[in-house]
Amino acid sequence: xxxxxxxxxxxxxxxxxxxxxxxxxxxxxxxxxxxxxxxxxxxxxxxxxxxxxxxxxxxxxxxxxxxxxxxxxxxxxxxxxxxxxxxxxxxxxxxxxxxxxxxxxxxxxxxxxxxxxxxxxxxxxxxxxxxxxxxxxxxxxxxxxxxxxxxxxxxxxxxxxxxxxxxxxxxxxxxxxxxxxxxxxxxxxxxxxxxxxxxxxxxxxxxxxxxxxxxxxxxxxxxxxxxxxxxxxxxxxxxxxxxxxxxxxxxxxxxxxxxxxxxxxxxxxxxxxxxxxxxxxxxxxxxxxxxxxxxxxxxx
Amino acid sequence: xxxxxxxxxxxxxxxxxxxxxxxxxxxxxxxxxxxxxxxxxxxxxxxxxxxxxxxxxxxxxxxxxxxxxxxxxxxxxxxxxxxxxxxxxxxxxxxxxxxxxxxxxxxxxxxxxxxxxxxxxxxxxxxxxxxxxxxxxxxxxxxxxxxxxxxxxxxxxxxxxxxxxxxxxxxxxxxxxxxxxxxxxxxxxxxxxxxxxxxxxxxxxxxxxxxxxxxxxxxxxxxxxxxxxxxxxxxxxxxxxxxxxxxxxxxxxxxxxxxxxxxxxxxxxxxxxxxxxxxxxxxxxxxxxxxxxxxxxxxx
Numbered sequence: 001x002x003x004x005x006x007x008x009x010x011x012x013x014x015x016x017x018x019x020x021x022x023x024x025x026x027x028x029x030x031x032x033x034x035x036x037x038x039x040x041x042x043x044x045x046x047x048x049x050x051x052x053x054x055x056x057x058x059x060x061x062x063x064x065x066x067x068x069x070x071x072x073x074x075x076x077x078x079x080x081x082x083x084x085x086x087x088x089x090x091x092x093x094x095x096x097x098x099x100x101x102x103x104x105x106x107x108x109x110x111x112x113x114x115x116x117x118x119x120x121x122x123x124x125x126x127x128x129x130x131x132x133x134x135x136x137x138x139x140x141x142x143x144x145x146x147x148x149x150x151x152x153x154x155x156x157x158x159x160x161x162x163x164x165x166x167x168x169x170x171x172x173x174x175x176x177x178x179x180x181x182x183x184x185x186x187x188x189x190x191x192x193x194x195x196x197x198x199x200x201x202x203x204x205x206x207x208x209x210x211x212x213x214x215x216x217x218x219x220x221x222x223x224x225x226x227x228x229x230x231x232x233x234x235x236x237x238x239x240x241x242x243x244x245x246x247x248x249x250x251x252x253x254x255x256x257x258x259x260x261x262x263x264x265x266x267x268x269x270x271x272x273x274x275x276x277x278x279x280x281x282x283x284x285x286x287x288x289x290x291x292x293x294x295x296x297x298x299x300x
Numbered sequence: 301x302x303x304x305x306x307x308x309x310x311x312x313x314x315x316x317x318x319x320x321x322x323x324x325x326x327x328x329x330x331x332x333x334x335x336x337x338x339x340x341x342x343x344x345x346x347x348x349x350x351x352x353x354x355x356x357x358x359x360x361x362x363x364x365x366x367x368x369x370x371x372x373x374x375x376x377x378x379x380x381x382x383x384x385x386x387x388x389x390x391x392x393x394x395x396x397x398x399x400x401x402x403x404x405x406x407x408x409x410x411x412x413x414x415x416x417x418x419x420x421x422x423x424x425x426x427x428x429x430x431x432x433x434x435x436x437x438x439x440x441x442x443x444x445x446x447x448x449x450x451x452x453x454x455x456x457x458x459x460x461x462x463x464x465x466x467x468x469x470x471x472x473x474x475x476x477x478x479x480x481x482x483x484x485x486x487x488x489x490x491x492x493x494x495x496x497x498x499x500x501x502x503x504x505x506x507x508x509x510x511x512x513x514x515x516x517x518x519x520x521x522x523x524x525x526x527x528x529x530x531x532x533x534x535x536x537x538x539x540x541x542x543x544x545x546x547x548x549x550x551x552x553x554x555x556x557x558x559x560x561x562x563x564x565x566x567x568x569x570x571x572x573x574x575x576x577x578x579x580x581x582x583x584x585x586x587x588x589x590x591x592x593x594x595x596x597x598x599x600x
Contacts, residue, residue: 044429048436069456126347130354137576138569139531141538142550145557145565149375222531225445229535232447250448257451269448276443 071263079263080270087264089252093271096248099155100227103162107219110163111171116200118175125175132172140165140226144233158230165222173215177208210292217284224276228253249275377563386567395552399571402548405461406533409468413525416469417477422506424481431481438478446471446532450539464536471532472525479521483514516592523584530576549575 037043053073059065060072067075083089114131117124140161147157181204189203205212231250247255253268336342343349359379365371366378373381389395423430446467453463487510495509511518537550547554549572556564592598 041432044432045436048429048433049440122350126350126354130351130358133577133581134355134573137530137580138573139534139576141531141535142553142569142572144538145553146562146569149557149562221528224443225447225528225531225535228445229447229532229538232450233535233538253448253451257455262452262455265451269444269452272448273440273444276445277439280443281439 068260068262071266075263076266076270079261080267083252083264083267089267089271092248092252093275096227096231096250097275099158099248100162100223102155103159103227104166104220104223106159107163107166107223108170108216111167111174111215114167114171115174115178116197118171119178119200119204120196128171128175132168132175135164136168136172138164140222141229141233144230158227161226161230162223165226166219169218169222170212170215173211173218174208177211177215178204180211181207206295209295210297213284213288213292217280220279220284224279228272374560374562377566381563382566382570385561385563386570389552389564389567395567395571398548398552399575402533402537402550403575405464405548406468406529408461409465409533410472410526410529412465413469413472413529414476414522417473417480420473420477421480421484422503424477425484425506425510434477434481438474438481441470442474442478444470446528447535447539450536464533467532467536468529471528475525475528476518476521479517479524480514483517483521484510486517487513512595515595516597519584519588519592523580526579526584530579534572 031039056070057073060070071079080089114124114128118128119125143164144157144161147160151157151160185203185207189199194202227248228250231248232254249268249272253265253272256262256264256268337345363379366373366376377385386395420430420434424434425431449470450463450467453466457463457466491509491513495505500508533548534550534553537548538554549568553565553568553572556562556568588598
């Protein structure tokens, strides 16, 4: 290994005199109209919906699908309008929502009582833990046969099952939310001398609101599904005994399926979707904006 | 301003306490610092003991109420009768085969739903049109209770397992696709860059980076999907109970209530609860412990 030191080469200084004027291409260019339109979210999503509708209409017309299997979009739309004007669909939706609200509100009240008990005593907390662990996995609809025996054929039985579908998720989420409230916030409350109900309403509920809201959302989703199922399964018997006007949306779907009026079944499904979208994207979105998002507890 | 400050007052004389030494503080007597709790208190501190005694208390209440007030067993059977009915159905009856039927259908629907959700989400991550499509379709179908599709499914697929599976797919698909896609969107930029840095693209990028990083929300989606599917299945079997003879757990409950064998209904409800508890607290708990808890993404 003979060591020969590399010679240091010094590059001579030089000046580049002919680089010319800097010439860069377009830094920004206006997008063509088509791309600008495409970049609007609403336009893209709407065009997807329109595309699906067109596909549906084409498939049913060109493929010659029987109306009993899949009615064309146009007759479904006509059926929806017809049902709205002449068949009291609106009042049926109103019936469903009235039953739903009754069950939902009573369920929330029971859940509040249970969680307040659970926050104030260890026995209450154990009771709530055991009850929710047992009853939360039990689908509310499975209780409907018993409810029909106990309360008879009527709205009472449906309200009872709705109660069951709301109470446990709301109580569970509220209780876990309360347990997760930080000690700092609890101490602030104690420092102001809050106790009992005022302590719960001023400290625990605001601090645990994100998970309370989650519970309310899950409760709504279960209740809505349970209500439609209950009306589908036993809607017939309930509507028969209590008169024709007492059926709900599920009953509308079921009755029309029995009469093989398939476009009307689709019209019922549309209304179920519309009510669901309204509640989830308008009602709950608004509550979220006014509370959790405004309080800075959640990144939007 | 050489005159005296009008604000100035004469300060009170400062009292200085004389130093002193206390000679007779006596021997330090330390009373009990720790004392073993009495046996009762130690037992009472045990979570399992408290919760099972609450369960036992509820059972005793139930039994006492039905025996003392001599409640009509048609309306509310005794606990002992329900337990006997459960035992009889399990050992001599066909409850095991009915449970197996329900679980089989559930597994078909659940895994098909997961597979379709995976395809949709892959498409959504790969292209903007896919993402728009998923967002639009999920917003439409997520609020639609799967059970409302059952009448249509029975028209399309006949009275059989196929229509049950169709409805189950619908109940699983949207919940899973929605939360998986949200999870993918929320994967942090550094994690994505690490993947790109290793030269991962396509499927391998999704499998090695996106899925592990988004696993908490994927798991949430799977849990919600399970809950919806379980509720839908029981509801659907209640409907099927009215339509065809081959049935699972829901049919067992329905049959019980139709034959006024209320004890059988309660036995069916017990079974539903036990299966729900097993899936939620054994299967999902284990999956969680093996994945997100071990990876440090969630506290147990």
